[in-house]
């Protein structure tokens with residue numbers, strides 16, 4: 001790719017990280033500008049149709065929505081991260097479509113951002129339903145081979161789910177829900193992704209610190225436990 005590539009980012013955003021993982025896997029060079037989403041600059045609001053990151057500028061062209069961005073990168077920059085087989089590729093796309101339900105809505109993030117012990121049982125039950133579907137998906141797509149969603153090669157599915165599993169791992173260290181205990185394939189997949197520099201190396205240096213601030217700002221149970229404001233059970 002010859003055009004200048006510029007990513008508009010915020011430090012803790014999992015959707016931005018999805019784009020970063022994809023660009024790193026493809027060896028794409030890019031510049032980054034971090035913005036404060038609680039005080040969005042006018043220049044950002046002028047180019048972002050819905051005021052969300054990631055935004056990717058390719059020369060003068062503006063792309064938004066992490067799924068569209070990663071699909072664009074996969075079409076234009078080698079190596080291909082989607083499977084070559086059209087059926088497998090379609091199912092991979094279906095599983096990345098499932099991500100907002102699994103990761104962002106009433107899935108893992110409801111646990112990560114859970115505000116009290118009272119909310120926890122419902123959040124766990126809800127997340128279990130979603131993780132179970134993913135367990136079945138991994139069994140169908142690749143059985144016990146790994147370490148990635150499709151087997152040996154990193155795919156756009158890994159790039160999409162890795163950031164959410166990374167955030168869940170941080171809160172799970174104190175919440176100790178045991179959510180993944182009954183789902184060996186998801187557990188192994190998560191362990192592999194979170195031991196992989198492709199995922200862990202795709203956040204900026206201040207990620208851990210900023211993510212803690214994020215948990216604090218949202219007044220989460222995870223933060224209460226981390227800071228000692230609430231005693232672990």
Ligand SMILES: N[C@@H](CCC(=O)N[C@@H](CS)C(=O)NCC(=O)O)C(=O)O
Nearest residue numbers: 013014015037052053054065066067
């Ligand atoms: N569906 C979008 C979600 C992006 C998103 O929610 N970004 C958040 C940060 S993680 C954001 O920019 N929020 C600012 C806002 O909603 O005002 C994508 O996949 O790119």
